[in-house]
Amino acid sequence: MADYKEYVYAVYKEKGFSKAAQKLFISQPWLSAVVKKEEERIGVPIFDRSSKPVSLTPEGKYYIEKIEQIMQLEKDLENHFKELRQHGHKEIHIGSSMFFCTYVLPRLMEDFQGQHPDVTFTFTEGEPEGLTHKLMTGEIDLILEAEKTDSPDLESQPWRSEELVMAVPATDPINKKLRPYCYDFASFLKRRQPGCAKPRVPLKKFAKASFLFLKEGNDSHDRSQAMCREAGFEPQVEMYVTQMMTAYYLVCEGRGIAFLRSAIPESVSPTSSVCFYQIDSELAMRDIYLTYMTHRTNPLIDALLEDLMKDTVGVF
Numbered sequence: 001m002a003d004y005k006e007y008v009y010a011v012y013k014e015k016g017f018s019k020a021a022q023k024l025f026i027s028q029p030w031l032s033a034v035v036k037k038e039e040e041r042i043g044v045p046i047f048d049r050s051s052k053p054v055s056l057t058p059e060g061k062y063y064i065e066k067i068e069q070i071m072q073l074e075k076d077l078e079n080h081f082k083e084l085r086q087h088g089h090k091e092i093h094i095g096s097s098m099f100f101c102t103y104v105l106p107r108l109m110e111d112f113q114g115q116h117p118d119v120t121f122t123f124t125e126g127e128p129e130g131l132t133h134k135l136m137t138g139e140i141d142l143i144l145e146a147e148k149t150d151s152p153d154l155e156s157q158p159w160r161s162e163e164l165v166m167a168v169p170a171t172d173p174i175n176k177k178l179r180p181y182c183y184d185f186a187s188f189l190k191r192r193q194p195g196c197a198k199p200r201v202p203l204k205k206f207a208k209a210s211f212l213f214l215k216e217g218n219d220s221h222d223r224s225q226a227m228c229r230e231a232g233f234e235p236q237v238e239m240y241v242t243q244m245m246t247a248y249y250l251v252c253e254g255r256g257i258a259f260l261r262s263a264i265p266e267s268v269s270p271t272s273s274v275c276f277y278q279i280d281s282e283l284a285m286r287d288i289y290l291t292y293m294t295h296r297t298n299p300l301i302d303a304l305l306e307d308l309m310k311d312t313v314g315v316f
Contacts, residue, residue: 005067007024010023017031048060079138091122093142094122094124094144148291159309162261162285165278167248169274199280203227203231212240213235214241227284
């Protein structure tokens with residue numbers, strides 16, 4: 001059961017009693033009564049209920065500041081004794097997408113694990129919002145993804161950049177029309193070699209195509225939508241999926257075209273079922289971030305971050 005701090009803090013984070021009650025799975029009248037009781041206890045109002053959304057009073061700002069300090073101390077206390085209970089067994093929990101968890105993180109952690117053979121890594125797949133919640137609650141230690149957080153409790157540090165490219169079924173007639181821009185699987189992998197690069201395709205060439213989009217709530221969805229609008233059209237979305245790897249395999253099956261990480265073709269088996277295009281838009285390039293708690297108590301996380309930040313050059 002949540003205590004008064006968490007009730008009051010939920011109203012502050014959700015900027016309203018209704019949303020906070022829904023998140024806490026309690027009734028709004030009951031939540032209002034609990035907060036009112038706490039305001040009576042301290043003798044001043046915490047929230048200005050006349051504003052929309054609900055805002056903090058000056059006294060409320062001080063109250064929330066101290067509550068956040070208390071919450072951080074409680075988290076530090078829990079982490080300290082958790083480490084003692086483990087009797088020297090060291091774990092690092094990293095959250096990311098299915099692609100990174102499957103193809104990138106195991107390879108990325110090899111050198112660090114060689115230096116720290118007593119460390120066990122756990123990779124958690126998920127969407128940005130869910131992973132951020134797990135990071136805030138201490139279920140994971142680090143997120144590697146394209147989303148950047150604005151929370152004062154979290155810090156996002158650019159790690160490397162990556163490119164979003166267009167993947168098109170090889171059977172799609174549009175590939176013949178766009179031959180000067182089109183890469184098959186083998187030529188795409190060689191695109192960075194001298195004389196192998198092709199022009200970037202204007203995205204408006206795909207204005208009438210059927211797209212496979214990631215669901216809302218992540219940078220890939222928002223960026224794909226923005227690139228289409230920048231090119232002057234609204235994308236015709238055939239299907240929404242939760243993972244980029246799912247979109248890739250659907251493209252291979254001829255179900256539509258999709259925006260993909262350029263690292264995907266470099267991580268899977270070659271196929272003649274798909275063609276690739278580099279996109280003529282600055283939005284096709286984005287940063288990948290390492291996100292972690294601003295206040296950390298595990299020195300292993302500091303060591304891992306230092307190790308990862310040694311290699312931050314180039315497109316991933």
